[in-house]
Amino acid sequence: MSASVVVIILSAALLHAIWNAIVKTAADRTTTLGLVAFGHVLVGGVMVIFLPLPTTESFVYILLSTVVHFGYYYMLARAYQHGDLSVVYPIARGIVPALVSLWAMILVGEVLPLQAWVGIAVIALGIQLSSWRALRSGVGRAALGFAVGTGFCISIYSVVDGIGVRLSGNTLSYWAWGAFLHIFIAGFVGFRKRSTLAALPPRVWALGLAGGLVSMTAYGLVLYAKNFAHLGAVSALRETSVIFAALIGFLLLGEGNWKRRLGAAVLMAVGVALIGMSG
Template structure:
């Protein structure tokens, strides 16, 4: 990969960690996730009005990605109800490179070299370190399960969008329509939380929608990179976000056990580096 593409993916990783921190610090995470989804819809509405349509065959992937995102938002919200950012985030993101590498090999014919799989093994070791207390004592088992479910959803939509954007003929159009269809996610949350929406403080609205703008920007950068690099490699480099999440977790959110969590995040980032330099 060129330094430019690597820089784009690393920028997306930082932005992704930021919007996850916004969700984690929210008092009502379900409502905030709905606002994040709505934050995608606002700019996307303008974009789809001025951009050409993506190819017809790519719309199947856009719809499938939207469906998987429903599961992703649900799993992510539940994970943050049960665990700290610097535990949930490394688990959810850390398992993604292995799964995306596997899905890409099966469905897209992209085979990762041995060095990349060695990096995946290092990531798995980092996951064990970051969650050793939950695995040993049973405390935090719900957080672990929902975090793993979040990672699975991420891996599926990463593959779906990786294939879909390559078929679209226009990355911006694919990005815009994928973001616009978050309107169904935002609408679903609005129906469930309709009694509390009117009472939300302006700060909650601003943070939620800002989180959506950050999230949309981060994923647009990743979609662009998927046009020029193997899906497994893009996904792996994106997971350097675990470092940013760990830093945010102990420096901003004051979450405990920071030495172990930061060590686990660094270990996982080392695995990500092995993968990123193998292609």
């Protein structure tokens, strides 16, 4: 994997951690997630006007990804209702690289070299270490269940979009339509929260829409990278967002211990290097 692709994925990981922190610190996480989805719709809606259509066969994957994203948003909102960012996030993201690598091997025949699997394992270990004390103290059944459900949804849409973007003929078009179809997610949340939307302070609207822009940018970078690297390797590098989330949790939210998180960061850096040099 080239250094430029690694940098692109790590940039996406940082952006992903930022928008998750925005959601976690929101007073009403469901409404904020709806605004995040609406941010996708606004940008994607403009892009689809000017970009060519992706290939017909890729639209099946765009629609399937939209359905899975709906489940992802639901699981994520419920997980943050029951657990801290530094607990939910490592569980949800920690199971993803192995699952994506497994689905990619079964569905598209991508077989990672042994060194890449070692890198994935090292990153997974770093993910768990980043919040080891919180995980040891016990994770509520609800938080655990929704976090695992979130991770499962992530693994499914990661593979679906990885296949779809390669069939699309145009990464930007695939990205734009995937973002625009968040209109169903935003519409569902808007309908459920219609009685409170008008009363939302401008700051909440701004944060939610900003989160949408950050989220969309992060996933666009990942989609681009999936054209040039194995899906499992991309997923593993993307999950370094956990250490960024852990640092945000420590520095801004007062969650956790910096020494343990520094150790986790070192482990993840080793894992990134192993994957990056695995070809």
